[in-house]
Every structure is written in C-alpha cells, then in structure tokens.
Amino acid sequence: MSESHLIEPHGGKLMDLFVGEDKAEALKKEAVDLPSWDLTDRQICDLELLLTGGFSPLDGFLRKADYDSVVETMRLADGTLWPMPVMLDVSREFAEDVTTGTRIALRDGEGVVIAILNVEDAWEADREKEAEKVFGTTDNAHPGVAHLLENTQPVYLGGRVEGLEAPTHYDFKHLRETPKELRERFAKSGWNKVVAFQTRNPMHRAHQEITLRAARQLEANLLIHPVVGMTKPGDIDHYTRVRCYEHILRRYPEQTTHMSLLPLAMRMGGPREAVWHAIIRKNHGCTHFIVGRDHAGPGKGSDGEDLYGPYDAQEMVKEYAEELGIEMVPFQMMVYVKERAEYAPIDEVGEDETALKLSGTEVRRRLQEGLDIPEWFSYPEVVEELRKTHPPKHKQGLTVFFTGLSGSGKSTIANALMVKLMEQGGRRVTLLDGDLVRKHLSSELGFSKEHRDINIRRIGYVASEITKNGGVAICAPIAPYRQTRREVRAMVEEVGGFVEVHVATPLEVCEARDRKGLYAKARKGIIKEFTGISDPYEEPENPELVIDTQDCSPEEAANRILLKLEHLGYFR
Incomplete structure (x- = not known):
C-alpha cells in the first residue's frame, strides 16, 4: 500500500494513491496500449475517494478475499472494519481478455485516463447474496438492491490503483476539498473538535437546529458535508441543493461552520452505510459524526413497510464505536413545537403541546402543486431556490x-x-x-x-x-x-x-x-x-x-x- 506520510490527529493514516508527475506522464503514454474501461458515474465517485484517501485504508478496488469478508463480516480479510463493498464491475465481454496481472486504463466520460488498475482478481460474484448480506433484502424497491441486481455488470475486478489525475469537476470548485485539504484547513484554523453532518437533501430549519445543538453540546466546530455524487433516484439535484446550503450557511455564527462537498456514490444501505459514512468522515479529519433518524435509509419496501428501523443505524454505529475512531452524535427526529415557537426532539414534546413536521414527500408535493411551505419549516430564500428548479x-x-x-x-x-x-x-x-x-x-x-x-x-x-x-x-x-x-x-x-x-x-x-x-x-x-x-x-x-x-x-x-x-x- 502507498500511504501518505501525513499522519494527523483524529484521522489516522491517510492513503494517497496518486503517483508523481513524472510517473503520471509515463503511465499516460503506457495507457495508449492498455485495455481501457470507460468508468460509470458511480465508478468515478468510488475511484475519486479511493485516490484521495476518503476510502482509507483501501488501496484499490476490493480483491476477492476482501470482498467475501466484507459481505459476510463487514471486515476486510485482515480484520479491519469496512462495511461496504467497493468494486469495479465490468462486462463479461471486457473481462474475457483480463487475467491476473493485466493493467487497465480507467477513463472518464471524455476519455481521460484517471488511473491504472493492476488486476489481482477477476470473478463473477453472487449478487443476490451480496444484496441479502449488505442491504438485508433482495427487494428491488431498495434503490441499492435495484442498482446491484439490474445495473451492475456481472464481473468484478479487484486490485491496486495508481492515480494519474483527479476527476475533473467544473462546478463549485471552491467547495471541493480532499481529506488532506480538509485536515490541513482544520489544523490551520485550530479546529480540534469537528462534528460532521451528512446530508443528501436540502437543509431546512430542523436540520439547522440539529447541527447547532450538536456543535454547542460538544463545544465543537461544524462541517456541513453534503453528498454530491450519486444519491437516491428522485432526490433533488446537487446544484439546487448546494445553492440552498449556501443560503443556510449564512445563518450559522461566523467562523464556526464550514461546508465541503463529498463526491460519494451512496448505496442507501442504512446501518452499514452509517458505519461507512463515519469512517469516511474520520478520514476527512472529523472527530464527531451526527447520525439521525433513519440515516441513509431508502424508505419503504414493496410491502409498504420500512426497510430499516428508524434507529437501526445509530445502534450499529454504537456497536462499533470503540474501533471507529470517531464519536457518534445521535439525534432523534426534530419537530416544531407550536406553543414554544421552537424545535425540539420529538420525545421531549409534552402531551399538551402541538408538534408540527413536514415529510420530504409532503414538501415535494407542495412544490409540485405550487402550495405554501411555511416559514417555521424552512427559510424563504431556501424555498425560493427550490421553486426555481422545481416548478409546479x-x-x-x-x-x-x-x-x-x-x-x-x-x-x-x-x-x-x-x-x-x-x-x-x-x-x-x-x-x-x-x-x-x-x-x-x-x-x-x-x-x-x-x-x-x-x-x-x-x-x-x-x-x-x-x-x-x-x-x-x-x-x-x-x-x-x-x-x-x-x-x-x-x-x-x-x-x-x-x-x-x-x-x-x-x-x-x-x-x-x-x-x-x-x-x-x-x-x-x-x-x-x-x-x-x-x-x-x-x-x-x-x-x-x-x-x-x-x-x-x-x-x-x-x-x-x-x-x-x-x-x-x-x-x-
């Protein structure tokens, strides 16, 4: 494994899989004669976090022994905690000429070589088994299961990757920071305690209340760390969401909060994914991680029942707390208490008080039908931003x-x-x-x-x-x-x-x-x-x-x- 020599507080060793400039130029020339695989959007997200150390301690796509162990036990073959498979899936036709030792040029949508994969394993996995073990179901109503069973290619390739250059992003460049860059920012600013907030949805007043409470309770600084890779089908696009985040960021006390974008392809894996998210935030230099109700949950299955319990994710993160190296901050659902004109955890609402809340489904319905969204739920500038790109x-x-x-x-x-x-x-x-x-x-x-x-x-x-x-x-x-x-x-x-x-x-x-x-x-x-x-x-x-x-x-x-x-x- 190639490790960066930067060992900083709270994150442990950080992988850096990029080669130097001279070697990158030599590999680009070599790539002309190598078999090439055009990466999907999901694979580009995974590769970026591999290269930058967001998926430390991984040094590439999982080999078969690691894959089998992760699926069965949530651990790599050496026993290291790692809950989610990170695989390069390819077609059978492409895999016909791939053997152990084959070097493959991994290209983005424009044909640019991002990395070289040194193939160590190639096999056809039992994806039904993977779905059952990782997601706890084979129900196609689960978006992670649907992608795995319907859109994933049948052959997995595993092996070390060598990074030539990072994937290109033309959007929100000032908000995109690697794990190393975030660690350096925190160190320079004297942020010794950093609590991270994960989100794939627009932030409204309840989310702000959760994050403010967490930061104040811990006397910590706050990292708003939204996912801008692949999320759940039907989610609001990340361009709209980031503009909403920028509006709400101005509502936090100055010099206490920072926002950075995470190019993660979510699997909507509930409890396992919550553990994965905690590891990723530790790699980005955070000391604490907020886990709320139904974290990374996909919603309901084909039978109309919730696929995961509301606090299953919190329970699993708690189970692995000692070895995660990052502390969980659990939160219950926040509701607006009409009589108090403020937000409170739902279990703190009295019998004689009125709890108000709007589900994401209800918010989308109101946007679609041009109906009012109350100010107790969200700030006017956030609602206005949502209406621009989601008209009735x-x-x-x-x-x-x-x-x-x-x-x-x-x-x-x-x-x-x-x-x-x-x-x-x-x-x-x-x-x-x-x-x-x-x-x-x-x-x-x-x-x-x-x-x-x-x-x-x-x-x-x-x-x-x-x-x-x-x-x-x-x-x-x-x-x-x-x-x-x-x-x-x-x-x-x-x-x-x-x-x-x-x-x-x-x-x-x-x-x-x-x-x-x-x-x-x-x-x-x-x-x-x-x-x-x-x-x-x-x-x-x-x-x-x-x-x-x-x-x-x-x-x-x-x-x-x-x-x-x-x-x-x-x-x-």
Whole structure:
C-alpha cells in the first residue's frame, strides 16, 4: 500500500494513491496500449475517494478475499472494519481478455485516463447474496438492491490503483476539498473538535437546529458535508441543493461552520452505510459524526413497510464505536413545537403541546402543486431556490409514454393527442413515434432484445431532454420489456413528469387490423422475434392509464389522456 506520510490527529493514516508527475506522464503514454474501461458515474465517485484517501485504508478496488469478508463480516480479510463493498464491475465481454496481472486504463466520460488498475482478481460474484448480506433484502424497491441486481455488470475486478489525475469537476470548485485539504484547513484554523453532518437533501430549519445543538453540546466546530455524487433516484439535484446550503450557511455564527462537498456514490444501505459514512468522515479529519433518524435509509419496501428501523443505524454505529475512531452524535427526529415557537426532539414534546413536521414527500408535493411551505419549516430564500428548479407540475416538462402491441393503436392515439396539445398551447410538443425513431435515430438497429432495449433507451434519453427543457414528449414505441420501461421512467422523472399509457388492445384484435401483414409473416416464421408471437410482451404493472381501443375512438382516447393529465396536475 502507498500511504501518505501525513499522519494527523483524529484521522489516522491517510492513503494517497496518486503517483508523481513524472510517473503520471509515463503511465499516460503506457495507457495508449492498455485495455481501457470507460468508468460509470458511480465508478468515478468510488475511484475519486479511493485516490484521495476518503476510502482509507483501501488501496484499490476490493480483491476477492476482501470482498467475501466484507459481505459476510463487514471486515476486510485482515480484520479491519469496512462495511461496504467497493468494486469495479465490468462486462463479461471486457473481462474475457483480463487475467491476473493485466493493467487497465480507467477513463472518464471524455476519455481521460484517471488511473491504472493492476488486476489481482477477476470473478463473477453472487449478487443476490451480496444484496441479502449488505442491504438485508433482495427487494428491488431498495434503490441499492435495484442498482446491484439490474445495473451492475456481472464481473468484478479487484486490485491496486495508481492515480494519474483527479476527476475533473467544473462546478463549485471552491467547495471541493480532499481529506488532506480538509485536515490541513482544520489544523490551520485550530479546529480540534469537528462534528460532521451528512446530508443528501436540502437543509431546512430542523436540520439547522440539529447541527447547532450538536456543535454547542460538544463545544465543537461544524462541517456541513453534503453528498454530491450519486444519491437516491428522485432526490433533488446537487446544484439546487448546494445553492440552498449556501443560503443556510449564512445563518450559522461566523467562523464556526464550514461546508465541503463529498463526491460519494451512496448505496442507501442504512446501518452499514452509517458505519461507512463515519469512517469516511474520520478520514476527512472529523472527530464527531451526527447520525439521525433513519440515516441513509431508502424508505419503504414493496410491502409498504420500512426497510430499516428508524434507529437501526445509530445502534450499529454504537456497536462499533470503540474501533471507529470517531464519536457518534445521535439525534432523534426534530419537530416544531407550536406553543414554544421552537424545535425540539420529538420525545421531549409534552402531551399538551402541538408538534408540527413536514415529510420530504409532503414538501415535494407542495412544490409540485405550487402550495405554501411555511416559514417555521424552512427559510424563504431556501424555498425560493427550490421553486426555481422545481416548478409546479403545470409548469414542468412532461413525457407521455405509450406502450402496447403492434397494431394496438398507439401511433394513432399519439397523433391525436399531439394535435390536441398543440391546439391547447402552452408547451412545445414533440412526437417520438416508434417507426419514425427507427428511421431517423435507430436505423442501424435490428430487433434483437439488446437492440430493442437500446432503441427504447434512446427514445427515453431524447424524451428526458425534451422534458427537462419544459416541453412535452409523446413516445409511441412497442417497448415490450418492463425493465427498460422502468429505466426510461427513472430517466425522465429526474427532470419532470412521466405518464405511462398502456394501450391494451388484445392480440387477436391487433392481428385482425394488421394492414402491413406483419403478424402473418411472423406466424409463418418469416419475421423473427416479433412481439406477441415469437417474442414476449410484458404488460405494465402500474401504468397511469390503460386504454383498450376496441371500445373507444382515437379522439375519445386522446380526451381521456388529457383528463388524466389534468387530474395529475400537469394542466390547469
């Protein structure tokens, strides 16, 4: 392992995996002839924290022995406490030519070589087992489980990494500090006690009250340390959040509080993740760490029950307190006590007092519907910032996504809806019809499952861009596979509204309408992999609207969709 020679209070030894300038230049030349892996956003986050020491004592992606031990026992193979797997996952095709000793150039989205991986292990892991052990469930409603089982490549590579340069960030450069830089800042400022606050959401008055209380109780300085890597799908984007943090930072006493951004890809792993976060904050030079209610919790599972208990994270951090090297500051939920006009822990509210609180879901609902957010909950400047990037539904962009068998009537209804929306005005409307997309965007693709998925993802990407910029995208592909439709929904819902319309016209009706003779050719085997005949159509599980064109005209169907959009708040 390469360790920095800087051994500072409260953090222990800090890994520094960057090579010197001369060696970096030599490795860049060598990388031209090495196999290259284009890193995902998650992998870039992990690699950055490996290189800068945020994941100390790791010197690279976990080898198999370490991985197996972490999954089973929350410890590396040598016994060191480490609760979360940090893996480089790659495709089987890429892994075919990888053996022990292979050196791989790890590149960012622009092709820049960030690091070299010296492969020591390559294997296919049991990801179902990993999900059960690490997250305590295989329920896909858990975002960490969903990513692991649906989006993680099957082969893991482990080994030491050599850093050539840090990933490039063009945003909030003045707020991005490495563990070493933060330690040096604390030492220079004489901050001997530093309590860290982790957040992936905007901060409101309750959060400020928690952090102020913690700092005052400990007579410590405060580090606001928000995650700006990957968080939970549906979370407010980090650009908006950081602007909110900057507003609220001005509400703290001068010279007591500092903010720095953490490029962490969260797993929403609840108790295990809380222990991980504590280690990461220790590496950044903090002495104390606030753990609140349902820390890093993903919410509810498919059965409607909470995936983790409200204070499970606190219990696990307490369990490992002696060896963590950082002290936990536990907090209960803070509520606004109407009679006192102040915040208090929920267990300190008397029976004759009124406790007021707003959930994150309720805040998002009020933003979407343009409703009031009370001043006791948040500062006006924070609410104003949220409203800028999260306008009410009737001002948002929107995707209407049709899915159904060939001949079900999708394109006809989509055209009718487009005309009605253009007649109504207010938003620009774009039709992404299946046949038109095939002609102009996906002409090189065939009809294998892989190519169909690529085609639908392309449609989803274009729709998300239209939606992000305030327009209405009407998509009318067959889109036969549930998982791909879920991916498109997630892509669009990050930036606006998504309404799925299942055109559920029965197969026999679609076949009888077949003007192009496609079903007949599929029955004869002339057309291979034809949806509904030789390839499955997976019906939507929870579409916003189901239409059977046997019992309604295209105009009636379009009108039903308009009424649904109005009911959902997208039009007034």
